[in-house]
């Protein structure tokens with residue numbers, strides 16, 4: 001027996017079993033996802049099965065500048081890596097960034113959310129500091145990937161996601177990968193035009209979705225309603241509450257305030273127009289609505305679902321109510337992962353990059 005155990009075959013079998021055990025229990029390969037938000041920097045370690053191993057939230061404000069943010073971020077990532085050093089292999093680090101990423105150079109294009117980051121080789125710098133594979137991605141694209149991997153879009157390979165937050169972001173998943181377009185700028189769904197000659201937008205256009213379906217837009221529309229004397233409760237709330245927010249407007253809407261309800265009907269109608277346009281253009285099976293504003297789903301979704309079949313004949317003939325059981329259908333739904341979508345999606349990106357490299361599959365886009 002002793003002889004047999006020391007034979008090369010037995011050793012290799014033992015080695016294989018040890019490896020299998022290692023991969024099965026505590027040694028699942030993992031990656032780190034980072035969500036670089038405006039007010040928080042969040043970091044998560046996630047294994048290949050999508051199990052969250054650890055989540056860290058730092059109160060790092062991006063306005064404190066590039067060097068400060070990168071230094072805080074890399075320090076925190078290093079401590080997570082040190083903790084899991086003996087528990088699994090690090091595949092890489094995915095970072096969701098609130099701005100455009102030039103996918104050719106790994107630089108962040110000028111972003112008001114990230115002062116001082118433009119034209120700096122962020123990707124190389126962070127890879128150099130951490131000695132690990134780093135994937136940079138726009139934060140809304142990362143959120144779309146999160147929903148595709150573990151959320152509402154688990155069973156589809158194509159989806160469009162709208163993230164309704166301070167602004168409106170978007171991400172397009174095609175063939176299970178983020179669709180980047182020519183320069184990494186695809187998926188700017190917040191600047192889809194929904195009201196010709198509507199409210200001016202920071203992008204230079206007018207009537208963009210972002211001006212009607214973001215938290216910022218909800219507060220603006222509430223203040224407009226107050227100025228027109230349309231709601232006394234809303235006027236009182238805006239006077240008394242220093243943090244008069246879209247949440248307050250939502251509370252008023254569910255309490256029956258007509259002006260607040262009309263604001264969410266506008267949110268829903270504008271979303272219905274935007275989603276309908278994408279249904280017509282893409283005929284994807286799924287459109288996911290996420291971001292903080294989605295917590296007001298019951299206030300805006302009836303108007304959205306009323307608008308969709310008017311704006312899109314493709315939706316009209318493929319909506320769940322119109323198809324036979326088992327037939328393909330267009331699903332418009334809310335995100336399942338909430339604010340964690342971007343974190344999970346960011347963690348997924350290095351895994352996909354590693355798979356693509358191994359399989360040597362040309363994806364037509366780098367992710």
Ligand SMILES: [Zn+2]
Nearest residue numbers: 191201203208
């Ligand atoms: Zn715009």
